[in-house]
Amino acid sequence: MTPAATSLLCVAALLATALVAVPFGRRARATPAIYGASLAATVVALAGALLHLVAGGTSEVVLPLGLPWLGAHFRLDALAAFFLVVVNFGGAAASLYGLGYGRHEEAPHRVLPFFPAFLGAMNLVVLADDAFSFLLCWEFMSLASWALVIAHHRATDNTRAGYIYLVMASFGTLALLLAFGLLAGPQGGYGFAAMRAAEHPPLVAALVLGLLILGAGSKAGLVPLHVWLPLAHPAAPSHVSALMSGVMTKVAIYGFVRVVFDLLSEPSWWSSMVVLALGGATAVLGILHALMERDLKRLLAYSTIENIGVVFVGLGLALAFRAEGMGWAAALALTAALFHVLNHSLFKSLLFFGAGAVLGATATRDMDRLGGLIHRMPRTSFAFLVGCAAISALPPLNGFASEWLAFQAILQSPQLSAWGLKIMVPAVGGLLALSAALAAACFVKAFGVTFLGRPRSDAAAAAHEVDRFSQAAMFILAGLCLAAGILPGFVIDAVAPVTQALVGDRMPRQTGVEWLSIVPIAEGRSSYNGLLVFLFITISASLAVVVIHRFASRALRRGPAWGCGFVEPSPMTQYSGVSFAQPIRRVFGTLAFRAREHVEMPPPGDMRPARLTVQMHDLVWDALYAPIAGAIGFAADRLNTLQFLTIRRYLSLVFLALVGLLLVLAIWP
Amino acid sequence: MDGLIFDIAHLFAGGLVLVSFMLLYQDRLYALLNIFALHAFVLALSVAWQALVQAAPHLYVTAAIALGFKAIVIPVALHRIIQRLGIHRQVETVVGMGPTMLAGMGLVALSMVVMLRVTPEADPLAREDLAFALSVVLLGLLMMVTRRNAVSQVIGFMSLENGLILAATGAKGMPLVVEISVAFSVLIAFIVIGIFLFRIRERFDTVDIGALDDFRGERK
Numbered sequence: 001m002t003p004a005a006t007s008l009l010c011v012a013a014l015l016a017t018a019l020v021a022v023p024f025g026r027r028a029r030a031t032p033a034i035y036g037a038s039l040a041a042t043v044v045a046l047a048g049a050l051l052h053l054v055a056g057g058t059s060e061v062v063l064p065l066g067l068p069w070l071g072a073h074f075r076l077d078a079l080a081a082f083f084l085v086v087v088n089f090g091g092a093a094a095s096l097y098g099l100g101y102g103r104h105e106e107a108p109h110r111v112l113p114f115f116p117a118f119l120g121a122m123n124l125v126v127l128a129d130d131a132f133s134f135l136l137c138w139e140f141m142s143l144a145s146w147a148l149v150i151a152h153h154r155a156t157d158n159t160r161a162g163y164i165y166l167v168m169a170s171f172g173t174l175a176l177l178l179a180f181g182l183l184a185g186p187q188g189g190y191g192f193a194a195m196r197a198a199e200h201p202p203l204v205a206a207l208v209l210g211l212l213i214l215g216a217g218s219k220a221g222l223v224p225l226h227v228w229l230p231l232a233h234p235a236a237p238s239h240v241s242a243l244m245s246g247v248m249t250k251v252a253i254y255g256f257v258r259v260v261f262d263l264l265s266e267p268s269w270w271s272s273m274v275v276l277a278l279g280g281a282t283a284v285l286g287i288l289h290a291l292m293e294r295d296l297k298r299l300l301a302y303s304t305i306e307n308i309g310v311v312f313v314g315l316g317l318a319l320a321f322r323a324e325g326m327g328w329a330a331a332l333a334l335t336a337a338l339f340h341v342l343n344h345s346l347f348k349s350l351l352f353f354g355a356g357a358v359l360g361a362t363a364t365r366d367m368d369r370l371g372g373l374i375h376r377m378p379r380t381s382f383a384f385l386v387g388c389a390a391i392s393a394l395p396p397l398n399g400f401a402s403e404w405l406a407f408q409a410i411l412q413s414p415q416l417s418a419w420g421l422k423i424m425v426p427a428v429g430g431l432l433a434l435s436a437a438l439a440a441a442c443f444v445k446a447f448g449v450t451f452l453g454r455p456r457s458d459a460a461a462a463a464h465e466v467d468r469f470s471q472a473a474m475f476i477l478a479g480l481c482l483a484a485g486i487l488p489g490f491v492i493d494a495v496a497p498v499t500q501a502l503v504g505d506r507m508p509r510q511t512g513v514e515w516l517s518i519v520p521i522a523e524g525r526s527s528y529n530g531l532l533v534f535l536f537i538t539i540s541a542s543l544a545v546v547v548i549h550r551f552a553s554r555a556l557r558r559g560p561a562w563g564c565g566f567v568e569p570s571p572m573t574q575y576s577g578v579s580f581a582q583p584i585r586r587v588f589g590t591l592a593f594r595a596r597e598h599v600e601m602p603p604p605g606d607m608r609p610a611r612l613t614v615q616m617h618d619l620v621w622d623a624l625y626a627p628i629a630g631a632i633g634f635a636a637d638r639l640n641t642l643q644f645l646t647i648r649r650y651l652s653l654v655f656l657a658l659v660g661l662l663l664v665l666a667i668w669p
Numbered sequence: 670m671d672g673l674i675f676d677i678a679h680l681f682a683g684g685l686v687l688v689s690f691m692l693l694y695q696d697r698l699y700a701l702l703n704i705f706a707l708h709a710f711v712l713a714l715s716v717a718w719q720a721l722v723q724a725a726p727h728l729y730v731t732a733a734i735a736l737g738f739k740a741i742v743i744p745v746a747l748h749r750i751i752q753r754l755g756i757h758r759q760v761e762t763v764v765g766m767g768p769t770m771l772a773g774m775g776l777v778a779l780s781m782v783v784m785l786r787v788t789p790e791a792d793p794l795a796r797e798d799l800a801f802a803l804s805v806v807l808l809g810l811l812m813m814v815t816r817r818n819a820v821s822q823v824i825g826f827m828s829l830e831n832g833l834i835l836a837a838t839g840a841k842g843m844p845l846v847v848e849i850s851v852a853f854s855v856l857i858a859f860i861v862i863g864i865f866l867f868r869i870r871e872r873f874d875t876v877d878i879g880a881l882d883d884f885r886g887e888r889k
Contacts (some may be wrong), residue, residue, distance in 0.1 A: 390709045666782045
């Protein structure tokens, strides 16, 4: 059986599972059965994709479905195999987590049918090899995830999140539809093979790129199309949030890469500047929003936006280098982007699982009502800590490896010939560095406020460790974060066939390098050895522990927390998430959020406490979405009167329309 | 001989447009019915002439249907309805006569421009026929739009349908089946609308469709 057929069989198994879940979803035994079946199918698909990625080559399947003259084409090449690995690994981890987490679900029949369908749809999008199948599967994916977003539709704001998600998803699909229409040209070659062979004039290429930024960018969460993401991702059950943030955004990136690097003729160099600018802005704005957030899952969703920005910066660099004919640098940038795609899917899934565990144990996502969980959920907090370190790009974990590669690519910018790029790329590098630093601050806040200190509510004080399935899923992901961090060479070599196919070049082979270092360009210029860093950290930390415990004291002591001289025992006097973010809000908030602080000081003698209120605005929402929503509401109100006309007026409208069309026909040259 | 054929066909089709204008101008119901009968009669003549010219005997049936149903049965029936409802004195236009006539002339000019431009290589007879037919259709629509009274709207609708038949018979090879179905649809429409009129009468004591609007609460 060909690898593509294997993948399609796994998809068929997932869809069949979804169908079975419809009638049996309410039964108690359905939850482990459905998640178990999803786990099995995704593991098989993962193995198939991994083998295919290593073995290389392409395999195709044409099914007699869809448009009669087109059929449904599916194709598995290196790029698709890489993304199938990401999708199915995330899917398998979420299924494993769901085995435990799903048991507490109060309405499993709203989640169970859509979960495997969502997984199957994401697989299909990656496999699709013609525009019709691609769009169909893309829309199926959107709708399945929408159903999961509004699974708990009675919770506050979830229906609003679902509504905004639905609007943005249909807008994105519309943009993609137009893009594929332009790619297919007047002959209507809707197969990807025909699009690949066609030559696209520069104007069409620029238009397609713009539409792709709108279509795939809105699904991935590119600023300013990100507004739905922090609403919709947290609204879903946590393992689905992990899938949406960790995997579905990657499928969107797949769509962008597939079209822009594979199907489209080379767009001109200035179009890469648009991608770079959007990527840089997305990274910084995403992480600033995340820093301001109190809600743990929303914080993670905003941080997803930041990481999407990092990936898009990598893709923009690859576009720029490819347009300049620097294949090796383009391969480096594209490798960095794809490596970050993999990494983000690992640590963002891990973090959402951790957030789900916290939510399950305490029933709240508000960080300022949590705290002290490290004593009650030690394993979860350890896994979450690994995820936080990885996403903050701390060596020796995987986040560092991919961001380091991205900076290596940025450092090649002086060799570019276009002056616009020469100036822009270092500026974007500055934005990237800023966002990396802010991300570290953000996850210090996320971990510190949630897991350290004293519990800020009774629920946090009564928390308990989660079940073994959830722990297993988190620890497998944490282990892989470490493995990808200390052995990045294997990942880079696995991505090489993809870059070879897309930009015509690859990074130097890494597996032959001594001591498992990675060398992006040449030995003399830069190299990084994650294993060495890991060994150094481990050995020096162990030594420090040994020294402290041997020469200082063995005993574990619990003493009163230092309270800055105050005696107030309330846990609310601790450092909170909002207070942690205050310095950064002071620096960036006035510009980025029009933040205004207002102190209400009672007059002397009044016993009321003083109050500090902070007002923040989402500028993108205020400047872009609110006017559009207002205009649509206004037009709808005006058109509403059309519903109550007399029969004669309706006839007049028909008559005027007819006469108008005839007039057009008469005047038309 | 060819010239004469063309001239006579032209005469009848043009006559139909002229009678459409008379329909448009007329604001008394009995007179309107009489003119509609004349309209159908001219249509029957035109169709019969086409039957003779095209040597298509089935078109005689169409002509007979036009003459029988539209020129005699329907006007007589509507006459009775008006008598029974006692509304024959009502005058009911929305726009004044002058502007309506001007608009009608504009519409005829429009249909000429459109039709003559898009069919330069067609048979000249069919071309002229189509242009006149489109004018009749547009004038019928205009009549429906500018009248408030249900009876005159029905007549506008039927004159519109006459225009369609003129177009259909102008083109060679229109099968009879379609024609009969069209005729029956008009008959059915007439029956339905007739019943509708009685219903309105019973319910609201008037056939002015403004009363319907009042009932739906759209005015005032």
